[in-house]
Amino acid sequence: MPTDILPVVSSGASPGVSTSASPSASPTASPTASADLSVTHLVKRFEKFTAVNDVSFEVERGKFFSILGPSGCGKTTLLRMIAGFESPDSGVIAIRGRDMAGIAPNRRPVNLIFQHLALFPMMSVAENVAFGLKRRGMAGGEITRRVQDVLERVGLPGYGGKMPAQLSGGQKQRVAIARCLVLEPAVLLLDEPLGALDLKLREQMKVELKTLQAEVGTTFVYITHDQSEALVMSDHVAVMNAGRFEQVDTPRNLYRRPASAFVAGFVGETNVWSGTLEEATGDAGLVRTDEGAVFRARVAAGLARGARVDMFIRPEAVLIDPDGATCVTGDVTGNGEGDGDVPDYAGDAPLPVRGPCANRVQVQVQAILFDGAASRLLTHPEGSRREVMVALPQNRLYDHIKPGDRITVGWDDRAGICFAAGSGK
Numbered sequence: 001m002p003t004d005i006l007p008v009v010s011s012g013a014s015p016g017v018s019t020s021a022s023p024s025a026s027p028t029a030s031p032t033a034s035a036d037l038s039v040t041h042l043v044k045r046f047e048k049f050t051a052v053n054d055v056s057f058e059v060e061r062g063k064f065f066s067i068l069g070p071s072g073c074g075k076t077t078l079l080r081m082i083a084g085f086e087s088p089d090s091g092v093i094a095i096r097g098r099d100m101a102g103i104a105p106n107r108r109p110v111n112l113i114f115q116h117l118a119l120f121p122m123m124s125v126a127e128n129v130a131f132g133l134k135r136r137g138m139a140g141g142e143i144t145r146r147v148q149d150v151l152e153r154v155g156l157p158g159y160g161g162k163m164p165a166q167l168s169g170g171q172k173q174r175v176a177i178a179r180c181l182v183l184e185p186a187v188l189l190l191d192e193p194l195g196a197l198d199l200k201l202r203e204q205m206k207v208e209l210k211t212l213q214a215e216v217g218t219t220f221v222y223i224t225h226d227q228s229e230a231l232v233m234s235d236h237v238a239v240m241n242a243g244r245f246e247q248v249d250t251p252r253n254l255y256r257r258p259a260s261a262f263v264a265g266f267v268g269e270t271n272v273w274s275g276t277l278e279e280a281t282g283d284a285g286l287v288r289t290d291e292g293a294v295f296r297a298r299v300a301a302g303l304a305r306g307a308r309v310d311m312f313i314r315p316e317a318v319l320i321d322p323d324g325a326t327c328v329t330g331d332v333t334g335n336g337e338g339d340g341d342v343p344d345y346a347g348d349a350p351l352p353v354r355g356p357c358a359n360r361v362q363v364q365v366q367a368i369l370f371d372g373a374a375s376r377l378l379t380h381p382e383g384s385r386r387e388v389m390v391a392l393p394q395n396r397l398y399d400h401i402k403p404g405d406r407i408t409v410g411w412d413d414r415a416g417i418c419f420a421a422g423s424g425k
């Protein structure tokens with residue numbers, strides 16, 4: 001169990017959601033001492049519509065925490081409540097242990113960065129950064145010292161005299177962050193700050209923001225609908241759907257061990273097969289797809305023989321020519337490099353071993369979707385119109401494959417995971 005972010009999903013949780021509630025899930029429990037932000041049973045309604053529905057979580061000091069979810073799921077409403085721009089209908093928001101109820105936005109130890117950075121165009125970089133300190137009535141000498149210091153921390157030493165128009169998009173982003181950091185907030189809230197940047201700059205800024213956060217050590221709470229941003233930058237990610245948190249976990253665990261069909265479908269690319277569970281023993285099952293193929297897969301808790309299921313399998317787990325390849329079997333939950341919270345392999349499960357793929361199927365190649373390292377084969381299983389995406393490694397081994405070819409693909413019995421049919425919608 002992570003100590004820095006508690007995957008608290010309370011009574012209102014969706015079916016299939018991780019329910020590893022921590023003691024601090026109780027509204028009366030005090031937040032973890034090292035938590036910069038603690039949110040407990042937060043609810044926000046707009047008339048009859050519930051935008052944020054019983055959300056609880058904690059973020060430990062110095063962590064990068066993201067809230068990932070589709071448009072309209074309630075991310076901005078949640079962030080605005082933390083910043084103090086919206087009042088919750090119920091629930092508690094505490095920052096560094098202090099209840100924020102009734103505290104005005106400008107008195108909260110948080111700062112909010114929007115997609116549109118709103119730097120003052122007629123002010124220099126230094127004047128922009130100094131703005132908040134001046135309003136606080138700080139002495140000029142101290143302001144100059146702090147502005148210089150923060151510009152160094154964000155990698156812009158000597159930029160104080162420049163005007164915003166003279167800066168690149170990435171540099172403007174860093175000035176916006178410096179303008180907040182100079183006020184020494186406990187928590188920096190970021191509302192899709194990379195959304196307005198072009199793709200290349202966004203890719204670059206993902207890495208920069210992660211590095212910057214690690215250097216300055218301020219707690220970041222970042223909202224986005226872009227899974228790549230959330231996965232690349234965050235220590236922990238909450239996946240939000242229709243006002244609720246479906247899962248709070250490390251990026252690796254979200255990807256490898258989704259707790260719900262929604263998470264399995266929303267995080268990463270995936271193939272979905274509909275079928276019926278023919279056997280279920282513990283978390284291992286046998287699925288008969290609607291086309292009549294039989295596959296071994298992991299099974300979410302609570303599913304019994306005869307249940308209608310959706311089986312999720314990632315394109316990169318599907319191997320071309322499984323006779324020439326081998327599958328890794330066993331449950332890999334983390335590699336111990338910074339996850340810190342999970343052992344390398346789940347519980348007492350044996351170490352993963354290489355062996356023949358348990359599942360295999362003949363497919364016909366419909367198209368080659370070339371996209372460099374993300375290249376895919378679009379295939380149909382024999383006798384079926386179902387689309388199955390298969391990763392196409394660019395290692396020259398598969399250069400001979402062309403549309404119309406019939407090939408065998410296969411995957412490990414633990415690579416697919418089944419949830420109740422339709423539960424991801």
Ligand SMILES: Nc1ncnc2c1ncn2[C@@H]1O[C@H](COP(=O)(O)OP(=O)(O)OP(=O)(O)O)[C@@H](O)[C@H]1O
Binds near residue numbers: 046073075225
């Ligand atoms: N002031 C308001 N009055 C009524 N409904 C609102 C209000 N603010 C938000 N909503 C509704 O609450 C839901 C959640 O909105 P919110 O902006 O929090 O979503 P979001 O996840 O941030 O979406 P996006 O990524 O598109 O910004 C939406 O259905 C929205 O229409």
